[in-house]
């Protein structure tokens with residue numbers, strides 16, 4: 543049965559949200575790989591570093607696990623239209639699952655502020671795509687008003703069924719690690735539902751006696767989109783400090799996260815931390831993940847950059863097992879990757895603010911393409927210089 547092939551619905555006993563789970567709308571989501579990152583582990587002085595690659599879902603991000611759940615509820619309840627505001631991944635997932643179910647979908651995205659790969663997905667899957675001249679938070683305001691006026695089912699993560707689906711990667715992770723959960727989980731923070739959902743998943747397993755403790759869950763944000771970090775710094779998580787968000791990690795360019803309270807609860811109850819990382823740190827971490835043959839989108843790379851800080855602060859120790867949640871596929875934002883490797887990502891001001899050690903570290907990961915005339919002599923000489931390779 544299709545639902546048995548889904549990494550979400552095979553856990554349907556822990557997901558009591560549909561009258562008939564066999565009628566779930568599924569694209570065989572979930573069942574994502576848990577990779578080891580031995581070179582990055584070594585570089586950080588850790589014995590054990592893993593990456594749960596949620597970018598290996600059907601539409602290339604973790605949103606599929608939540609969308610299969612909430613979209614299935616929309617269909618069961620008889621909705622014809624579904625909608626979301628998005629920085630690109632929620633919209634891609636919603637458009638795909640809606641198309642699969644035969645429902646109509648409306649996407650609100652901030653114009654010029656999402657990666658092309660993601661924009662192309664909502665068009666490919668047939669959504670009504672509306673680009674608003676505002677940011678993500680502005681899109682949310684318009685959508686909130688719209689769903690009050692029309693019978694449209696809201697599929698952002700304020701929808702509780704999204705979290706039900708998004709808790710299941712915690713189950714998979716425990717299963718993949720023989721129920722010996724890691725000491726630390728590191729999650730990128732945007733609208734903050736993912737950290738909340740994973741926390742719920744681990745708490746439920748603990749409650750059922752499937753695991754003997756819950757991992758520490760830490761959330762990492764970009765410095766330019768850091769409302770949770772500021773909320774923790776300025777008032778210890780009591781009142782949200784909204785920001786005007788700006789980061790090249792466009793998926794997490796969010797200034798007023800909806801699920802901040804749930805996320806704070808998870809961080810507190812698991813003993814986790816909130817860190818922020820710079821644009822340079824994100825870019826370097828993305829290249830370091832790519833160099834292990836894994837790859838991810840910029841928003842996912844904040845996890846490795848944040849881990850580096852937590853290790854340096856002595857909060858995570860060599861013998862503790864760490865799992866990074868890689869939320870999106872590297873092909874989601876190939877412009878970012880190409881600009882990085884061509885050294886066209888940073889402004890002059892950003893470049894001159896870097897120390898020579900930082901510049902050298904970035905440089906050691908850059909692999910810009912080489913453009914050559916098809917002259918055998920030139921090609922051979924260039925390859926010799928790059929590969930230290932000599933003719934036999």
Ligand SMILES: Cc1ncc(COP(=O)(O)O)c(C=O)c1O
Nearest residue numbers: 631732733734735736793869870
């Ligand atoms: C690739 C990617 N990573 C991380 C996030 C952040 O997840 P959350 O909004 O659940 O905090 C998002 C979306 O916000 C995303 O699209």
Ligand SMILES: N[C@@H](CCOP(=O)(O)O)C(=O)O
Nearest residue numbers: 628629630631632698699733
């Ligand atoms: N990164 C998200 C932002 C919206 O988050 P959601 O989980 O509340 O839908 C996106 O891809 O749009």
